[in-house]
Every structure is written in structure tokens, then in C-alpha cells.
Amino acid sequence: MKMKLLNQLESMDKKYLWHPFTQMKDWIKNDILIIQKGRGSYLFDTNGKKYLDGVSSLWCNVHGHNKKELNYAIRKQLDNIAHSTLLGLANVPSIELAGELIKIAPKGLQKVFYSDSGATAVEIAIKIAYQYWKQNNAKRTKFLTFSNAYHGDTIGSVSLGGIDAFHELYKSLLFKTIKAPAPYCYRCSFGRSGKTCRKECLREIEKIIRARRNVLAGLIIEPLIQGAAGMLTQPKGFIRRLRELCGRYDILMIVDEVATGFGRTGKMFACEHEKITPDIMTVAKGITGGYLPLAATLTTEKVFNAFLGDFKDGKTFYHGHTYTGNPLACSAALANLEIFSKEKVMAKLQPKIKYLKEKLAEFYKLAHVGDIRQCGFMAGIELVKNKSLKEPYPPEKRIGHQVILEARKQDVILRPLGDVVVLMPPLSISMNELKKLLDATYKSIQNVTEAEQDRVL
Ligand code: PLP
Numbered sequence: 001m002k003m004k005l006l007n008q009l010e011s012m013d014k015k016y017l018w019h020p021f022t023q024m025k026d027w028i029k030n031d032i033l034i035i036q037k038g039r040g041s042y043l044f045d046t047n048g049k050k051y052l053d054g055v056s057s058l059w060c061n062v063h064g065h066n067k068k069e070l071n072y073a074i075r076k077q078l079d080n081i082a083h084s085t086l087l088g089l090a091n092v093p094s095i096e097l098a099g100e101l102i103k104i105a106p107k108g109l110q111k112v113f114y115s116d117s118g119a120t121a122v123e124i125a126i127k128i129a130y131q132y133w134k135q136n137n138a139k140r141t142k143f144l145t146f147s148n149a150y151h152g153d154t155i156g157s158v159s160l161g162g163i164d165a166f167h168e169l170y171k172s173l174l175f176k177t178i179k180a181p182a183p184y185c186y187r188c189s190f191g192r193s194g195k196t197c198r199k200e201c202l203r204e205i206e207k208i209i210r211a212r213r214n215v216l217a218g219l220i221i222e223p224l225i226q227g228a229a230g231m232l233t234q235p236k237g238f239i240r241r242l243r244e245l246c247g248r249y250d251i252l253m254i255v256d257e258v259a260t261g262f263g264r265t266g267k268m269f270a271c272e273h274e275k276i277t278p279d280i281m282t283v284a285k286g287i288t289g290g291y292l293p294l295a296a297t298l299t300t301e302k303v304f305n306a307f308l309g310d311f312k313d314g315k316t317f318y319h320g321h322t323y324t325g326n327p328l329a330c331s332a333a334l335a336n337l338e339i340f341s342k343e344k345v346m347a348k349l350q351p352k353i354k355y356l357k358e359k360l361a362e363f364y365k366l367a368h369v370g371d372i373r374q375c376g377f378m379a380g381i382e383l384v385k386n387k388s389l390k391e392p393y394p395p396e397k398r399i400g401h402q403v404i405l406e407a408r409k410q411d412v413i414l415r416p417l418g419d420v421v422v423l424m425p426p427l428s429i430s431m432n433e434l435k436k437l438l439d440a441t442y443k444s445i446q447n448v449t450e451a452e453q454d455r456v457l
Pocket of ligand 1 (some may be wrong): 117118119120122150151152153222227228256257258259260284285
């Protein structure tokens with residue numbers, strides 16, 4: 001791209017755009033990276049410079065960028081129709097996709113309600129759970145949520161969240177939830193680790209559930225790993241036990257698979273690891289292979305049936321979005337699922353998960369790597385100022401941010417969560433590319449933390 005046009009783009013961005021999760025004062029001050037195209041695991045900026053996409057364009061890309069089959073499916077659908085509403089009408093791709101989703105979803109989930117982002121899928125889940133109890137004549141209006149939870153940025157989703165940095169400011173706007181501890185074994189609030197941390201958390205959770213059982217409509221959990229909080233992995237058996245508790249106390253279990261769904265954890269859905277079926281499940285991100293905004297809230301027949309009645313009964317679920325069940329997005333999602341089976345994506349992913357684990361173990365050699373957490377193809381490396389004390393860096397140092405800027409010099413795009421460096425490449429990444437990603441990340445952490453250490457001394 002010509003220099004003049006490039007400068008123009010940059011100044012227009014700075015003049016007109018407001019970027020998400022971004023301090024715009026810093027953004028406007030600094031050089032910005034403008035992505036123009038993508039191929040496979042790579043992103044290309046407007047200068048033609050190539051970068052490995054280490055975070056799957058915010059955790060959603062699955063089979064790489066510019067995937068022939070996905071491009072084709074969207075073009076083909078475009079020749080039929082780009083959009084037609086699901087309010088009062090049906091459309092072909094959304095019907096076909098619902099059938100395919102039910103085939104692969106945990107057994108027992110039977111109905112699909114579409115929307116367009118993870119946050120909207122969660123809003124729908126909580127509205128369904130709330131209305132479900134109203135229609136079952138029970139005063140169950142509260143939700144059990146977890147410390148460090150993240151379910152999106154709409155007001156309902158934020159109400160369910162547990163990350164102070166993102167959620168605290170809006171407190172007076174939010175509805176109240178009942179909070180329970182989720183495991184963060186590295187910094188366990190009970191001072192325990194591993195199995196014991198799980199046991200203590202579960203003991204506390206059960207205590208809360210028992211005390212509030214008559215008001216609880218549902219519980220919402222990110223299964224196996226709380227992503228946005230810094231890739232906090234849950235000890236084995238944690239969600240299985242939550243499933244048992246929800247069953248025992250008759251609470252709707254909502255599992256938020258927005259980040260974990262579509263292969264990320266090494267199985268199609270995280271629920272499969274512990275062989276559970278929630279009452280409601282939310283999916284988004286990888287559903288279209290990372291191409292178009294689409295989400296879905298899946299429910300059991302039992303939940304769905306509570307909404308059936310004569311029109312005058314007022315049991316209709318009054319919720320919908322203009323682009324609910326968008327045909328282009330559903331076509332991309334259908335092609336996405338087809339690639340999963342045609343290219344044996346899940347089988348090919350297993351050695352990559354193993355390799356990631358082996359290589360990550362080497363990162364402990366670095367003086368400022370405090371903890372490494374991995375769940376399938378999701379990983380977080382927590383950087384600390386003092387390893388033996390687990391002392392964090394002062395937030396204003398923005399060590400995680402420094403690491404991702406350093407990684408760009410090594411031709412890799414990362415995005416941190418505070419001082420946790422996240423690795424979440426497309427499932428299709430090759431072994432060589434994965435090695436390159438890990439080597440560049442290692443070097444970036446080393447360069448930044450050593451330079452910081454030198455400054456302190
Ligand atoms: N739920 C979980 C578990 C997520 O990780 C996210 C986003 O990262 C969301 C919901 C929100 O999804 P979206 O950004 O598509 O609204």
C-alpha cells in the first residue's frame with residue numbers, strides 16, 4: 001500500500017474510531033498496526049509484513065484465514081440471499097445448521113436459539129432460565145456466578161461477571177447475583193492447590209447453593225477454564241460435581257462454551273471431557289470458523305417445553321435480534337463443521353496439544369514465569385515480579401503489553417490478559433508454525449522481563 005494512503009488510513013482511524021478495551025489516549029499517541037489480509041495462520045499488515053496469528057483473531061479463528069471452503073460457502077449463499085429474518089419466517093442454512101449443532105452438542109440438548117455474539121447468547125440463556133422458573137410458578141430469580149467469571153460486555157453478561165477491572169465500575173447498573181469461588185489454584189483463596197483447592201471451592205459452593213436453593217434459577221460457568229480471567233484452569237471433576245449439585249438442588253446449569261467450544265479444549269465441547277450435559281449451553285466465536293458474527297443458545301427439550309402454551313398464556317419467549325439466524329453466517333458455520341469432519345481436525349489437533357504442553361514446560365526456566373496453565377489449545381503464561389513470592393508486577397508496568405509489542409518484532413501477534421500471555425492459535429496451525437510461535441513468545445518474555453530486571457537493579 002502506498003505511503004500516502006497508509007498515513008491517511010492511520011490518521012482516519014485515530015480521528016474516527018473508538019477501539020474496544022483500549023485506552024484511546026495511548027492509541028492515538030502510538031503507531032498502529034493495520035491488518036489488510038490473512039492467509040492460513042498469518043496476518044498481513046498494510047505494508048505486506050507477515051505475522052503469525054497467535055490468538056486466532058480474538059480466539060475465534062479455527063481453520064486459518066482465507067479458508068477456501070469457507071469463502072466458497074459464503075459466496076454461494078450470497079447468490080441466494082444475504083439475510084432474511086427468523087421472526088415469522090424460516091431460512092434454509094439456519095435450519096440445516098441447527099440440525100448439525102444438535103448432532104454434535106452434548107446429548108440431551110435439543111433446541112437452538114440463534115443470536116450474534118457470545119454476550120447475546122448469554123443474555124438469552126439467563127432470560128430463558130429466568131422465564132423458565134416464572135412459568136413453573138417458582139420464585140427463582142437469582143443466578144449463581146463465579147469469581148473471575150467473564151461472559152461478555154452487555155449489562156446482563158457483565159452482571160454475571162467476576163473480574164473487578166472490567167465489571168466493578170458498572171456495579172450500580174447491574175442486577176445482583178450470588179457469588180461463589182471458582183478455583184484459581186496458583187493463587188488459591190483457601191491457600192490450597194490442585195485437588196484440595198477444588199474440594200474447598202466445591203464445599204463452599206455447595207454451602208451457598210444449599211442456603212439459597214429456593215431462590216436460585218440457574219448457575220453459569222465457563223467449563224474447564226475461565227479464559228478472560230487469565231486462563232484459569234479448573235481441576236478435573238469440577239464441572240462434573242457442579243452438574244451433580246445442579247441436579248440435586250434442581251438448578252438450571254448454564255455452561256458458557258463461547259471460548260471453549262468448537263475444538264479449543266481438545267474435544268468439540270469442553271462438557272465432553274467430563275461427560276456432562278448442561279440444561280443450557282452458549283456457543284459463539286469458533287462457530288463460523290471465526291468468519292462472521294453468529295452465536296447460539298442451546299437448551300434441552302424440558303426447558304423448551306416450559307415455553308409452550310396457548311398464545312393467551314403469555315409463555316412466548318420475547319427475544320430476538322435483527323440478524324438472528326443470518327443465512328450467510330449459518331452457511332459459514334455449516335462449512336466450518338464440514339471441515340472439522342473432512343479434515344479430521346480434532347485428531348490432528350491432539351499431537352499439537354501435546355507439543356504445546358512439552359514446549360510450555362520449558363518456559364518455567366524463565367525467571368519471571370510464575371505459572372503456566374493449559375487446557376487443550378488454550379494457554380496462559382502468568383508473569384510475576386518475584387517467582388518465589390508469586391508477587392505480581394505493578395500493573396502500571398504493563399509487562400504483558402510490553403511482551404506483545406516485543407512479539408511483534410518477532411513477527412507474532414499476541415494479546416495479553418494483564419500479565420498473562422495468552423496463546424491460542426488457530427487449530428489448523430502447523431507444527432512448524434507452532435514452534436515458531438512458542439520460540440518467539442519465549443524470546444519476547446525473556447527480553448522484556450530481563451530488561452525490566454536490569455532497570456530495577
Ligand atoms: N463468554 C465467554 C466465556 C467469553 O470468553 C466471551 C468472550 O471472550 C464471551 C462470552 C463474550 O463473547 P463476545 O465477545 O462474542 O460477546
